[in-house]
Structures are given as structure tokens and as C-alpha cells.
Amino acid sequence: FRGLAPLVVERLIGPATAIELDDGDILFRQDDPALAFFILVDGWVKLSRVTFAGDEAVIHVFAKGDSFAEAVAFTGKPYPATAQAVSTARVVSIPAPHVIKCIRDTPDIALGMIAATQAHLHHFVDQVEQLKAQTGVQRLADFLVSLSPAGSDSCTLALPYDKGLIAGRLGLEPETLSRAFAKLKKVGVEVAKIAGVQGLMTAQAHRIKATAEALAAESVRTGHYASSFGVETVPGEQGVPDRLIYNDDEAAV
Numbered sequence: 001f002r003g004l005a006p007l008v009v010e011r012l013i014g015p016a017t018a019i020e021l022d023d024g025d026i027l028f029r030q031d032d033p034a035l036a037f038f039i040l041v042d043g044w045v046k047l048s049r050v051t052f053a054g055d056e057a058v059i060h061v062f063a064k065g066d067s068f069a070e071a072v073a074f075t076g077k078p079y080p081a082t083a084q085a086v087s088t089a090r091v092v093s094i095p096a097p098h099v100i101k102c103i104r105d106t107p108d109i110a111l112g113m114i115a116a117t118q119a120h121l122h123h124f125v126d127q128v129e130q131l132k133a134q135t136g137v138q139r140l141a142d143f144l145v146s147l148s149p150a151g152s153d154s155c156t157l158a159l160p161y162d163k164g165l166i167a168g169r170l171g172l173e174p175e176t177l178s179r180a181f182a183k184l185k186k187v188g189v190e191v192a193k194i195a196g197v198q199g200l201m202t203a204q205a206h207r208i209k210a211t212a213e214a215l216a217a218e219s220v221r222t223g224h225y226a227s228s229f230g231v232e233t234v235p236g237e238q239g240v241p242d243r244l245i246y247n248d249d250e251a252a253v
Contacts, residue, residue: 016092016093020090023086029079030080030082033079035096036095038092038093039065040090041090041091042064042233043087044087044089046084048168058165058168061169069083071113074113088233137180140177140181144157160241202231209231229247
């Protein structure tokens with residue numbers, strides 16, 4: 001939606017609601033009625049379909065700032081895939097009827113949605129090209145480069161989600177992914193597991209958030225701030241994501 005006037009964007013997101021998701025929560029399921037489209041504020045959301053054989057096919061993993069389900073929001077068709085959080089996530093939901101009304105009143109919004117849909121199409125074309133033309137090692141190398149800071153000769157980074165999901169996203173079996181990591185070791189890629197740290201950090205951040213909400217609610221002066229606290233995943237030291245507890249009520253500053 002780049003290029004839209006601020007007032008148009010403000011009108012589009014006017015009735016939007018924020019949805020807090022835990023790891024594993026379902027945002028919508030394949031074949032559910034398309035009632036809204038979404039913007040991912042923080043975290044990771046997996047888009048997948050179930051095949052006729054009952055297997056899960058990972059279509060894409062959305063990251064912070066991505067929008068999705070734009071097209072079905074104004075076609076009236078069901079969601080073609082399932083959206084599931086693969087980390088704690090915060091999503092903005094914009095009702096489909098409101099989107100349709102805004103498009104009728106302001107056609108420029110339709111152009112913005114077409115541009116977003118075309119960006120998704122370009123990604124899927126690139127994905128098909130990878131699956132057809134690249135080996136598993138090359139796909140994994142591209143994925144790791146996409147996570148690395150631009151222009152750096154070397155870096156330490158944390159994988160954004162588990163290896164099983166990475167394998168699904170890259171069109172690989174988990175065993176093939178492990179072999180690809182082993183082959184990349186020859187060119188300097190080292191893999192180390194930090195067992196349970198991310199889950200513990202998230203749980204502790206939410207405990208602190210709950211404490212802050214309780215403390216705010218105890219006072220008449222701060223009680224209305226209690227519902228404005230949130231938890232966000234932010235870049236940390238040595239590539240390991242950190243947690244930020246914030247309050248998005250401007251009056252609370």
C-alpha cells in the first residue's frame with residue numbers, strides 16, 4: 001500500500017482490530033469464509049495447504065510488515081490455505097466488507113492491493129524457479145543469505161523458526177535439510193542449538209507484561225493504559241531475537 005495518501009490509509013485501517021497469537025494458533029483455516037485481510041505487525045505466520053494425501057504443503061512464511069489474503073477479501077471466495085502462527089505474533093485484521101466499500105469510494109486502494117498481490121505472485125514465481133532449478137544446498141544457502149545483514153562477510157544469526165518448517169518452506173525433507181547444512185559446513189556455516197531459550201524468553205516477557213498490566217490497573221491514573229501493553233520480538237545480540245515489552249498508548253509516555 002505504498003503510495004497511498006495517509007488519509008486514505010487511515011480510512012482503510014479505521015475498523016482494524018489487533019489479534020495476539022501464540023505459537024501454533026490458527027488465524028484462519030483453508031476453506032473458511034474470507035472475512036478479512038491481514039497485516040502482520042510482528043512475528044511469523046505460516047501459510048499452508050493440506051494435500052489430497054493429507055500432507056501439509058508449506059506455501060509461504062510471512063514476516064513482519066507483510067500483508068496477506070488481500071485478493072480473497074474482495075472476491076467473496078473462501079481462504080485457499082490455512083494461516084498459522086509459528087511464533088508469538090501480532091496481526092491486524094481489516095474486515096472484508098469495509099475493504100470493498102473503501103475500494104468503491106477510493107479506487108486507488110484497489111491499485112495498492114493489486115500491487116501487493118503482484119508482489120506475492122513474484123515471490124511464488126521465484127519459489128517455483130528455486131524448486132525447478134536449484135539444489136537443496138543452493139536453496140538453503142539463499143535462505144540463509146536472506147536472513148543475513150547486507151554487506152557482511154560473516155555473521156551470527158538465529159533461525160526464525162524450527163528446522164521442520166524451514167524444510168517445508170524450501171521443499172525439502174528434514175533429512176535432506178540436515179544433509180544440506182552438513183555440506184554448507186565446508187564453506188563456513190556452523191550450526192549450534194540454543195535449547196529452549198526462545199520459548200523461555202517469550203514466556204518471561206509475557207509474565208512481565210501481565211505484571212505491568214496488573215500494576216497499571218491498580219491506579220485510577222493508569223488503569224486505562226492496562227490494555228495497551230504488548231510484546232514484540234526485536235533483533236538482539238549475535239542474531240538471537242530479543243523481546244520488547246511496550247505500551248502503544250501515546251498518553252502513557
